[in-house]
Amino acid sequence: MKRKLVPHVARLLCVLALSASMTTAALAADPSAPSQCYPTAVTRSEDGGEIRKMYDLGPEDDPAGIPRSDFEQDGCHYTLIDLLKQELPANESRQHTETVSVNSKSKDMGAVLALLPQTKEFITEDGLAGVLSLKLDTVNVEVAGYGTATKEISTKRSYPNLAEQDTQYLPKTITENGKTLTLTDIQWQTDNTANMDGYAVADRYTAVATYSGSATNSYIKGYTVTADYVGTVSRINLNKIRYVAIFEGTALEPDPTDVPAPDAVVEQPEETPTGEKNAVLPVAVIVVTALLGGGAFYMIKRRR
Structure with a gap:
């Protein structure tokens, strides 16, 4: 048995x-669960209050796969407030203006235009592409900033026919090109002269004085060049339907209860093997x- x-x-x-x-x-x-969809473009408002995620789906794609859950990004909590559906045309095109900015060492227009190509290929955030042309009347050159440079300057002055080698006969400062210079060195020269009878008279002296100082000048560091490129951008949509998920953001505020006291012991959660x-x-x-x-x-x- x-x-x-x-x-x-x-x-x-x-x-x-x-x-x-x-x-x-x-x-x-x-x-039976739909496969997750991924955005083709994401835009964010300047203040961070709104994020738009665009999904271009084909006939075989299920819009149920578009994520709708809340998420946090850059210190904000975002919640889905609307999901828009747009029928995309077979050929989508529009006018687009793109402002570019470059740095230049010179304000000379010839040097500036050498930095700006006549045409520029461009792709927008939502996937439209085209060739844009430079608008010459929008080219603008502005000073990027100023700097200062200090250099040492010096000059010499001669003071002849001095009775003796004494600095009291020499000025201690002089003005040269609007700059005040200070006496820093003296070289003495003896002038031996004779009278009509050929006898030497008392020696006379010439002082060669050196005056030094510094001059500070300002200079332009460079220039910022801005210009607009204008043209048509387009794309071909192959039976695509666009869904725009609009998320509204609110700033996150720290929870004071989450901050432990200085002497408090924070308990660490136990980790599970599989999560x-x-x-x-x-x-x-x-x-x-x-x-x-x-x-x-x-x-x-x-x-x-």
């Missing part, structure tokens, strides 16, 4: 294993296995 039960037990164990694997696969993947996300799947498998195991045990007991 014992030997006859062994095949039944083996078959029941196989059934249990197969059922558990099928249950796990069924819970792990839902074939909270995957907790549902093992529990379901255990429940199904327990039910099947109980049935198998009941059948074995009956046969005995």
Whole structure:
């Protein structure tokens, strides 16, 4: 009798294993769930109060895959407030103006225009492309900033026919080109002169004085050049439907209760091996296995 039960037990164990694997696969993947859609363009308002995500979907794409959950970005919490549907034309085009800015070392128009190509390829944020042309009447050159430079300057002055080598005969400062210079060095020269009879007279001296100082001048660091490029941008839409998800943002404020006291001990949450996300799947498998195991045990007991 014992030997006859062994095949039944083996078959029941196989059934249990197969059922558990099928249950796990069924819970792990839902074939009916739509695939996630990804935006083709994202725009954000200057104040950060609104974000628009554009999805260009084909006939085979399910708009249910467009994410609608709240999210946080750049210190703001965003919530979906509207989802717009737009029928895209077969050929979409519009006029576009793009302002560019470049740096220049000179304000000479020839040097400036060398930095600006006549045409420029451009792609907008929502995917329209085209060739834009430079508008010469919009070219503007402005000073980018000023700097200062200091240099040392010096000059020499001669003071002849001095009775003796004494600095009291020399000015201590002079003015040169609007700059005040200070006496920094003196070179003395002896002037021997003779009278009508050929006899030498008392020596006279010439002082060669050096005056030094510094001059500070301002200069232009460079120039900023701005100009507009204008043209038509377009694209071909192949049976596309555009969905625009509009999210409204509110600034996040720190929660004072989340800030621990200086002497408080912050408890660290225990980490689970598989994470909270995957907790549902093992529990379901255990429940199904327990039910099947109980049935198998009941059948074995009956046969005995």
